[in-house]
Amino acid sequence: MDGFESNEGVIMIAATNRPDVLDPALLRPGRFDRQIVVDWPDVRGREGILRVHTRKIPLSDEVDLKQIARGTPGLAGADLANIVNEAALLAARRNRKKVMQRDFEDAKDKVMLGMERRSLVMTEEERKSTAYHEGGHALVGWLLPGSDPVNKVTIIPRGRALGITSWVPQEERHNRSKEDLERMLCHMMGGRAAELLVFNHLTTGAISDIEQATETARNMVCRYGMSEALGPLTFGKKEEMVFLGKEIATHKDYSEQTAVLIDQEVRRIIETAYNAAMQLLRDNMDKLHLLANTLLEREVLDGDEMDRVLHGEKLEPLRPATEPEPAETAAAAQEPLKGAAGQKLEPFSPPSPRPAGA
Numbered sequence: 001m002d003g004f005e006s007n008e009g010v011i012m013i014a015a016t017n018r019p020d021v022l023d024p025a026l027l028r029p030g031r032f033d034r035q036i037v038v039d040w041p042d043v044r045g046r047e048g049i050l051r052v053h054t055r056k057i058p059l060s061d062e063v064d065l066k067q068i069a070r071g072t073p074g075l076a077g078a079d080l081a082n083i084v085n086e087a088a089l090l091a092a093r094r095n096r097k098k099v100m101q102r103d104f105e106d107a108k109d110k111v112m113l114g115m116e117r118r119s120l121v122m123t124e125e126e127r128k129s130t131a132y133h134e135g136g137h138a139l140v141g142w143l144l145p146g147s148d149p150v151n152k153v154t155i156i157p158r159g160r161a162l163g164i165t166s167w168v169p170q171e172e173r174h175n176r177s178k179e180d181l182e183r184m185l186c187h188m189m190g191g192r193a194a195e196l197l198v199f200n201h202l203t204t205g206a207i208s209d210i211e212q213a214t215e216t217a218r219n220m221v222c223r224y225g226m227s228e229a230l231g232p233l234t235f236g237k238k239e240e241m242v243f244l245g246k247e248i249a250t251h252k253d254y255s256e257q258t259a260v261l262i263d264q265e266v267r268r269i270i271e272t273a274y275n276a277a278m279q280l281l282r283d284n285m286d287k288l289h290l291l292a293n294t295l296l297e298r299e300v301l302d303g304d305e306m307d308r309v310l311h312g313e314k315l316e317p318l319r320p321a322t323e324p325e326p327a328e329t330a331a332a333a334q335e336p337l338k339g340a341a342g343q344k345l346e347p348f349s350p351p352s353p354r355p356a357g358a
């Protein structure tokens, strides 16, 4: 580089989140010729990050940061700091001297799934169709061999969703197989399939499932080369704003004939998943009713509870209702635990590798 002699021992370091627009001249050997990719932290990375952020926070002995790290795939450092901050606030609000595992679990749910909106008034009919919808997602996941285990099913509205089924990947995944994707499509279709089977009507509740499924199927055909009819080719070069994660334009580099084929394949993949979900639920209607009724009664089930219900066990009676989530009260905001102050972060939508079915 101009101005630096090779014997001066100066090392230049630069960072960018748009490596795609760098002038190639900058990247020639002898210039910025080493590239270090800073990726999302893996499970050990997340545990380390949690350790750093909890250093100044009084933790109860039963807090297991490893477990929190395992349950937060896809979150970055700032998100983890946010969870620690929220957990500290919750503990303060609950008049605890130390932060407990439960505070972390609730903070994690709040950050990853959105804030609970217990105030949203749902009609009995809406609750019922939500219970069957989420029950459908979860049951298909439970029945299909090889699925990730369900982490939580809830019909308490969170964020903009009326209910949520969330999954924990058993291990960190960087690569998904065609079978994985087909299973995920089947899970996504489970919600609408259950609604249709039980009520014989359609609602808008499946909107994000359908969007996600269509995108996944299209990617399978156009980007991952997973369609036998079209072979291992990419269709439609995409121009994306890497930084903003938005697609600007797709160049159509295939014929009308191929376009028709792509549409047919996408439709076939989704319909196959939908029919499989339908069949699974139809064969297990008793389980679907059981799960939906348990959800209506308890509102939240974790993976373990769901497993027990579906194996015919009776769950212990509900604990007294958990304390309602108060709005950010002035008192709580002013008196966060030490170390949590000044860490309040922007809300974010998690770039979860495994989006929760809404």
Ligand code: ZN
Pocket: 133, 137, 191, 192, 205, 206, 209, 357, 358
């Ligand atoms: Zn859904």
